[in-house]
Amino acid sequence: MANNLGNIINKKPIHIIYRWLGDKIFLSLSFILGLTIVLLAIAMGFVLYSESGETFKTFGVWGFIKGTDWDAGLHMSFGALPFIFGTLVTSIFSLLIAFLPSIAIAIFIAEYAPKWLSNITDNLINLIAAIPSVVVGIWGIFVFAPWMRDTFYMPIFLWTAENYPTLLPIIGSPIGYGMTTATIILALMIIPYITVLTKDAIKKVPQEQREAAYALGATKWEVIRMAILPYARGGIMAGAMLSFGRAIGETMAVAMLIGNKNSFPFSIVGPASTIPSVIINEFREAVSNIHVSSLMALGLILFVISLIVNLIAAYITRKLSITGGKVI
Amino acid sequence: MNIANVKQKSLKQRKIKDNFMVGLLYLSTLIVITPLIIIISYVIYNGINALNWDFFVHELGSPTRAMQGRPTGLVHTILGTAVVDTLALLIALPVGVGSGILLSEYPDNKLNPALRIINDTLNGMPAILKGLLAFALIVKPMGTFSGLAGGVALAFVMIPIIARATESALMNIPWSIREAGLAIGLPRWRVIMSTVIPAAKTGLVTGFLIAFARAVGEAAPLMFTSFGNNYLPKHWTGMIFGPVDTLPQRLYSLAISPYKEWHAMGWAAGIILLVFVITLFIFARVLTAEKKYES
Numbered sequence A: 001m002a003n004n005l006g007n008i009i010n011k012k013p014i015h016i017i018y019r020w021l022g023d024k025i026f027l028s029l030s031f032i033l034g035l036t037i038v039l040l041a042i043a044m045g046f047v048l049y050s051e052s053g054e055t056f057k058t059f060g061v062w063g064f065i066k067g068t069d070w071d072a073g074l075h076m077s078f079g080a081l082p083f084i085f086g087t088l089v090t091s092i093f094s095l096l097i098a099f100l101p102s103i104a105i106a107i108f109i110a111e112y113a114p115k116w117l118s119n120i121t122d123n124l125i126n127l128i129a130a131i132p133s134v135v136v137g138i139w140g141i142f143v144f145a146p147w148m149r150d151t152f153y154m155p156i157f158l159w160t161a162e163n164y165p166t167l168l169p170i171i172g173s174p175i176g177y178g179m180t181t182a183t184i185i186l187a188l189m190i191i192p193y194i195t196v197l198t199k200d201a202i203k204k205v206p207q208e209q210r211e212a213a214y215a216l217g218a219t220k221w222e223v224i225r226m227a228i229l230p231y232a233r234g235g236i237m238a239g240a241m242l243s244f245g246r247a248i249g250e251t252m253a254v255a256m257l258i259g260n261k262n263s264f265p266f267s268i269v270g271p272a273s274t275i276p277s278v279i280i281n282e283f284r285e286a287v288s289n290i291h292v293s294s295l296m297a298l299g300l301i302l303f304v305i306s307l308i309v310n311l312i313a314a315y316i317t318r319k320l321s322i323t324g325g326k327v328i
Numbered sequence B: 001m002n003i004a005n006v007k008q009k010s011l012k013q014r015k016i017k018d019n020f021m022v023g024l025l026y027l028s029t030l031i032v033i034t035p036l037i038i039i040i041s042y043v044i045y046n047g048i049n050a051l052n053w054d055f056f057v058h059e060l061g062s063p064t065r066a067m068q069g070r071p072t073g074l075v076h077t078i079l080g081t082a083v084v085d086t087l088a089l090l091i092a093l094p095v096g097v098g099s100g101i102l103l104s105e106y107p108d109n110k111l112n113p114a115l116r117i118i119n120d121t122l123n124g125m126p127a128i129l130k131g132l133l134a135f136a137l138i139v140k141p142m143g144t145f146s147g148l149a150g151g152v153a154l155a156f157v158m159i160p161i162i163a164r165a166t167e168s169a170l171m172n173i174p175w176s177i178r179e180a181g182l183a184i185g186l187p188r189w190r191v192i193m194s195t196v197i198p199a200a201k202t203g204l205v206t207g208f209l210i211a212f213a214r215a216v217g218e219a220a221p222l223m224f225t226s227f228g229n230n231y232l233p234k235h236w237t238g239m240i241f242g243p244v245d246t247l248p249q250r251l252y253s254l255a256i257s258p259y260k261e262w263h264a265m266g267w268a269a270g271i272i273l274l275v276f277v278i279t280l281f282i283f284a285r286v287l288t289a290e291k292k293y294e295s
Helices: A002-051 A053-059 A061-066 A081-112 A115-130 A133-163 A165-171 A179-203 A207-215 A220-249 A252-257 A275-282 A289-323 B003-008 B011-050 B053-057 B063-067 B075-105 B112-124 B127-142 B147-171 B175-183 B188-199 B201-216 B247-256 B260-294
Strands: none
Touching (some): A002 A289, A002 B075, A002 B112, A002 B147, A002 B188, A053 A061, A053 A289, A061 A081, A081 A115, A081 A220, A081 A275, A081 B011, A115 B011, A115 B260, A133 A165, A133 A252, A133 B011, A179 A220, A207 A220, A220 A289, A220 B127, A275 A289, A275 B127, B011 B260, B063 B260, B075 B112, B075 B147, B075 B247, B112 B147, B175 B188, B188 B201
């Protein structure tokens, strides 16, 4: 009896700890962990900014961005323009190459293919995204780049040399490793991303929209052209933007295939460089402070570009969800 | 709108266009799938010969070792990958799951709108920047490249994916389950821990697998955090506090090296990476399919 009474008396504090304090602790723990992510993002920007201070002090912000010189050996002068140019050109062109095929595959998976084929295709496309970048890179180094050199670059180069020798500097040296090779591989690597996001956007189009178009006597392709694609346009654009962000940050395959030439002028098939590729190539060997700091400054530029691209994508998605996709 | 123009074409013309477009869709799908098959078959064809017993029991050593035909392998790389990836998962799981719980179970929390945008942005950030961050946060203060720094860098890759996956897995659980728990007098944290999370188990595990598969293949964040090492460390703690080898980073170093013997080992490392990633991928797919079947 006395024991029982003791239990009842003792129960209350435990109860409070269990309910009230337990909830408080759980919520604050989740909050702290969530805050960690926010702090991580802030830390990334802050670290890149503070580590690149020396470079911006020496060359000036604009001086560094506009500079075309990258000399870590003798003059210790650093400029970011060739890398910014290389990054943007490879990413933009890979997006242009990848865009239409990706949408075609997404339509194929979502609308045309029979269910079993749609499943297989979907899995295979996702598998492309799952292949590690370095594995694509090693294939590119030993198989794709030499093949491109022998089948395309050399004949084009020789033909140009015979007929229009003045155009040679624009074509560039046909060693196989260069801007075009990297761009094609980059396009292959971002296709899965655009495809998945486009497919999601197409699946969100309400069935009534399709039925209305069919009722007007449209063929299947006309339904897709006039009823589905315009409706899904916002989602497709956001997807393309996110994939563009992926292309900007893609490192290993590009570093293995672009040929790593650090200075202007770049040419169509000749070697070039991107921001991630130069960081990967030089950061391990960078000794002097100004060199490390310049690589960090390149990282900061990459951070800013990537931030802008992601925020635009977020903005498009947000706008889409508010208006239900009708405005865009 | 366009219907007026369409009407002017004959039905036959429109059917032809329809068929033409179907052909185009099939063609572009084929064009994109082909490289996938080519890449996988090349990796297997070129690497399979280097995948022998030595590969799994010896360390790499210096290039002369391979050129003289003495046995070399990547045992230190495989062990290093296991250590670094496990570390990354241990660091990323609590942060990612905690944030996911905050996003889905406390929808009116003030942090959430910012957290959601920042998490997505962090997910879209290039992996190489996560490597630079880990370099500045861990390598610089410690004064040495280390497996720990590599783990932290890979954790930065995993965290946003895990947070997102946790959020959507928990969101899929109907509110009625939570209300049932609350109605029998459970506090909120017990409801989450003993009813919501067990119910969302499959979705959570799928998310972890996808995050893990993404991180396993990443080389960029490891190049200047775990750095790489041709030998096994003398003591096992060297895996955590000293420079350590990982598969993707070793594959890169082997591929750009000038030695033929090392190229073959690079392809072999590619096979192991592919097998590992594809296994994870299939697991995740099977789990998703089962879940769909259940509901």
